[in-house]
Amino acid sequence: MKKLWKWLLIIIGVLLVIDIGAGMYFFHVAEVRGPKSFISSEKTLKNDPLRKQKEWYQNVKKEQWTMTSATGNLKLKAYYIPAEHQTNKTVVMAHGFLQSKEAEGAPAAMFHELGYNVLAPDDRAHGESEGKLIGYGWTDRRDYIKWMNKLLKTKGKNQQIVMYGVSMGGATTMMVSGEADVPKQVKAYVEDCGYTSVDDEITYQAKSMYHLPKYPLVPTVSLISKIRAGYDYSEASALKQLAKNKKPMLFIHGSNDTFVPTSMLEPLYNATKGPKEKYVVKGAKHAEAMNTDYKKYKQTVEKFLDKYMD
Incomplete structure (x- = not known):
């Protein structure tokens, strides 16, 4: 019996070491700043339907x-x-x-065409901003509120603010919406293909990319994140934040999104407490709704925002 217990403890110990080792590896893949093999860099191509908008952004002061x-x-x-x-x-x-303000050409041009000023930050651990750990919108939500307050201090209290984000930026937008101290000047939100929570997205990617179940790996990586980055994956929830939001939000998603699955749209849409609309772009893959049908995308955003902007 003693030998049995000894071997059981050895096996448990080995499995624990493997789990922690795998957890550290996937934490590095998920949250540590640096190039990722599963993300391709964006380039302005000759056949890019948004080439005009992106070139404008490159050249504008x-x-x-x-x-x-x-x-x-x-x-x-x-x-x-x-x-x-x-x-x-x-x-x-x-x-x-893994994007930055440099990649915001198309949406920046769209909003410029609609008559807006544009403020495009680099998240922590992205672009020119400092930081080693990626916050998936959760740590960034507080930074965006600070950016909004800087905008109000710099450009005046009569600003009418819209927040817009795509993918992780969409999740960030929804996470901001649930904060109690969002400036009253924020009139509406537009989120495009954001995820329900970091826990849901990491779990989905573990299965999709690595064919791994949620347990025990994702909770281990989440615990490492709590220790090193200050948040765990379950608390970083757009769904929970939306339940506290009462301001207008437009939800956009591509019908063929397999990176942040389209199935995440409905629970997000149902969670918010404010005025809301949704726009599903037929045939669009992840973060490609705008370049799939730019004209209708722009019209949809404009029509939605016109209801809430003075």
Whole structure:
């Protein structure tokens, strides 16, 4: 019997070591800043339907803004682009995973065409902003509120703010919406293909990319995240944040999204407590709704926001 217990303890110990080792590896893949093999860099191609918008963004004059993060004292950077004609309407844009303000050409151009000023920050651990650990929108939500307050201090209290984000930026947008101290000047949100929670998305990707079940790996990685990054995956929930939101939100998703599955749209849409609309772009893959049908995308966003902007 003693030998049996000894072997059981050895096996448990070995499995625990393997689990922790795998957890550290996948934490590095998921959250540590650096290039990822499963993410391709965005390029402006000759056949890109949004080439005009992206080239405009490359050439337009941009103000360089900086501030420190809401936590951790990291130096964060952003672009500010004033509208062609003076206005108090400003969009605050949240970019996707491993993207940056440099990749915000198409949405920045769209909102510029709609008459908005544009504020495009780099999240912590992205672009020119400092930081080593990716927050998946959760740690970033506090930074975006600080950016909004900086905007109000710099450009005046009469600003009318829209927050817009795609993919991780969409999740960030929804996570911001549930904060109690969102400035009253925020009039509406537009989120495109954001995930329900970090826990759901990491679990989905573990199965999709590595054919791994949730247990025991995802809880282990989540625990490591809590220790090293200050948050666990279950608390980083767009669903929970939306349950506290009462402001208008437009939900956009591609019908063929297999990276943040389209099935996440419905629970998100049902969770919010404010006025809401949804727009499913037929045939669009992940984060490709805008370039699948730019004209209708722009019209849908404009029509939704016109209801809530003075």
